[in-house]
Amino acid sequence: MLSIGKLSAATGVKVPTIRYYEEIGLLPEAERSAGNQRLYRKEHQERLAFVRHSRELGFPLDDIRELLSLSDRPDMSCAAADVIASRQLAAVKDRIARLQALQQELERMLAQCAQGTISSCKVIEVLSNHENCLHAHHGEGCHSANPGHDG
Amino acid sequence: MLSIGKLSAATGVKVPTIRYYEEIGLLPEAERSAGNQRLYRKEHQERLAFVRHSRELGFPLDDIRELLSLSDRPDMSCAAADVIASRQLAAVKDRIARLQALQQELERMLAQCAQGTISSCKVIEVLSNHENCLHAHHGEGCHSANPGHDG
DNA sequence: ATAGGATCTCTAGCAACTAGAGGTTCAAGA
DNA sequence: TCTTGAACCTCTAGTTGCTAGAGATCCTAT
Incomplete structure (x- = not known):
């Protein structure tokens, strides 16, 4: 105990x-x-x-709830668990793709920044005008940059 | 107007x-x-x-607030904006690395699942025992699988 | 003039926790 | 046995970045 x-x-x-x-x-x-x-x-x-x-x-917790209830029924087909995991895999792949586009864009922004003043700063400029973007990114969506629990 | x-x-x-x-x-x-x-x-x-x-x-909005106040001062050095963008780039890279580890793990899970019953389902098994993992993942952290606004 | 869409403020809710207040219980040392 | 203090209890409120709804008001087109 x-x-x-x-x-x-x-x-x-x-x-x-x-x-x-x-x-x-x-x-x-x-x-x-x-x-x-x-x-x-x-x-x-x-x-x-x-x-x-x-x-x-x-x-997400709701999926875990479902997964838990599945694991409580060992006789059932695991197709349902498979579906949940596949869905998650698809979501993860999608997130990776978006993040890689963002990474490229951030790198491009930073590479162009000549360490001058704000008025010539590409970081600010790129953020100001979406047209400067290479990618048609549409929101990666996670609201905190570091929400993890790994200290 | x-x-x-x-x-x-x-x-x-x-x-x-x-x-x-x-x-x-x-x-x-x-x-x-x-x-x-x-x-x-x-x-x-x-x-x-x-x-x-x-x-x-x-x-995150707090960074944007800072970026906005920078862009209101065009004479300043853009080093501060650079720092913020670099920080964000690091966070993005970190997230990508974690997600790639997760992707591998989910793929491995699904590949091992022989479409049998829960009792032999690798998905459930891998989720139950961290020892089955290849990776030392420590929390990707974002709480929703699909929080974007592009639906 | 009137219909109905757009706007207003306000409150409450979402995920997935985290932090704090204010009180109780437990385990170890004197 | 007593005492100290860490760990526990419940409860409420805060976090981030919004979203949804109620109920009232405004604006525009016919």
């Missing part, structure tokens, strides 16, 4: 995140000690590891 | 988003008509295009 802190240390998922997962029904409600503190077993740890790993692979 | 709707059509930025940008101070407060409706000029349109393009390039 692990405390939430031990479970957190064992899985690398932060304590509030574990509680959050329980709250939204991704993890079952934990048992409680006499003093109302959460207690976990190996099976919870495995489930949480599954969630964590799926998150690392970029699956 | 453009109405907010025309400005929206001209820039591709949705009406509520324009109002939102004004609210958070990214755009100056618009002039108003006698009936209290927002009115914009070419300069606003340009500023909004700058914002939009920067967003498409993945810059």
Whole structure:
């Protein structure tokens, strides 16, 4: 029986995140000690590891929920899991393609910048006029540049 | 003088988003008509295009705010803009590397899945055990698989 | 004059957490 | 046994970048 802190240390998922997962029904409600503190077993740890790993692979929580319910039914065809993973793969490929276009554009911007003043700065210029772009990029979409949890 | 709707059509930025940008101070407060409706000029349109393009390039709003204030000072050295763009480039490269690792892993997962039942499904298995991974991925971080606005 | 689309403000919601307040419990040391 | 302090509890609110809806007002075309 692990405390939430031990479970957190064992899985690398932060304590509030574990509680959050329980709250939204991704993890079952934990048992409680006499003093109302959460207690976990190996099976919870495995489930949480599954969630964590799926998150690392970029699956949204709703997909993980589905994947979890699939993994609870070992007799079913895995076609459904396959569909989810394929969908995710397609999304990942798409994101990569977009990001590579952005990378090129940023590199081009920076290469053109002659370290002068703003008035001649290609970075600002390129940002001002879409016509300067090589690519018809239409929004990569992720709103934070560094939203990860890898410190 | 453009109405907010025309400005929206001209820039591709949705009406509520324009109002939102004004609210958070990214755009100056618009002039108003006698009936209290927002009115914009070419300069606003340009500023909004700058914002939009920067967003498409993945810059977070705080960076764009900084970039805007730079572009308002044409005499300054563009080193600061360079720093922001370089930072963004690094973030983009990092994201690409992570996503490529994820792509490989998903492909491997799917290739191994022999279309049997869940109990033999590699997708579920790989998700369950991090040890099955080739890569030491540590969180790509973006929470939605398809958060773009190009649907 | 009137219909209906565009606009206004305001609040609430989305993902997926994170941070903090204010209180309780547990484990280790004296 | 007592005490300290870390870890735990619940609850609310904040983050980012918007989006959706309610209910009211305005503007334009007929």
